[in-house]
Each structure stands twice: as C-alpha cells, then as structure tokens.
Amino acid sequence: MATSKFFEELPLLKDGNTQVGLCVMGPIGTGDNIVWVRAWAWQQNGDELAASSGNAGEHVPGAHPLKPGQMPPFAAPKPLWMVQTKLEPLSANFSTDKPAFVQAFALIENGGAQDIIQWSQAVAVREPGHHGNGYEDDHDGHDHTEHEH
Secondary structure, eight states, rough: OOOOOOOOOEEEETTTTEEEEEEEOOOOOOOEEEEEEEEEEEEEEEEEOOOOEEEOOOOOSSSSOOOOOGOBBBBBTHHHHHHEEOTTOOOOOOOTTTTTEEEEEEEEEEETTEEEEEEEEEEEEEOOOOOOOOTTTHTTTTGGGGGGO
C-alpha cells in the first residue's frame, strides 16, 4: 500500500515576522482517506530545541486561516494533507539552515480497513510563500492573485 508521507520542504508559519510554527503537509497515499492526523516537528540547533505540534483542522493563532480544502478528512481529489503546528512553550525558532524532523500519526481508511499509521522523516525548512513543487501553490492559503510581487 502506498503510504502517506511528507513533502521534502515545509514552510514556516508566520504572523508578520514572528514565527508561530511549521506547516506540516504531504501527499495523500493512493486510496487513502485520512480521517485525522496529528503532527510533531522538532529541530536541534546547538543548545536550542525548536518544537511544535498540532492537529489537522486546528488553526494556529497568527497563521493563515484554514480553507475548507485544508481541513480533514483528506482524500482525493484533495492534493495534500496538512497540519498547522504551533511552537511549544519556550521553544526556540526553527532555522532554515538545518533539517527538521517531522512525525505524524493518522487514522487512515483504505479499502474498508481502518488503521492508525505513523510516519516520520527529515525535511528542509523554508520561508513561507516560495514555490517549488506544484502542490505548494495552494497550500499557503493564498490565491494566485495574492502572489503579485
């Protein structure tokens, strides 16, 4: 079974210039309906630890509002699943110079079966609003009309 995973680059969530967390997301596995998903992200930077967590469908204060397509459940034709993660109390900020580690637990329905699935990987951290793969154009919560520079 093709499993859900993370995109290799994930954007910071910001309120103006202030970091509020990390937007964790990835493609939806073939045939998967992701009923709920919870995600954690962390990054060791010298003596400092950045740490954030969140549940799909829960808005992080200061981050972009969640559109209906960014709320669970996540199944095709939605292009991706996403979780806004919020910095934990006393957390350092994430650095775009180092990889972060992300982990998710999700309840996934596929072909009538339900399973809780866990997955984790290292990812790059980037500033919000840069476009790489085709998915990122719709994840930031902005329409193309708002991307005029």
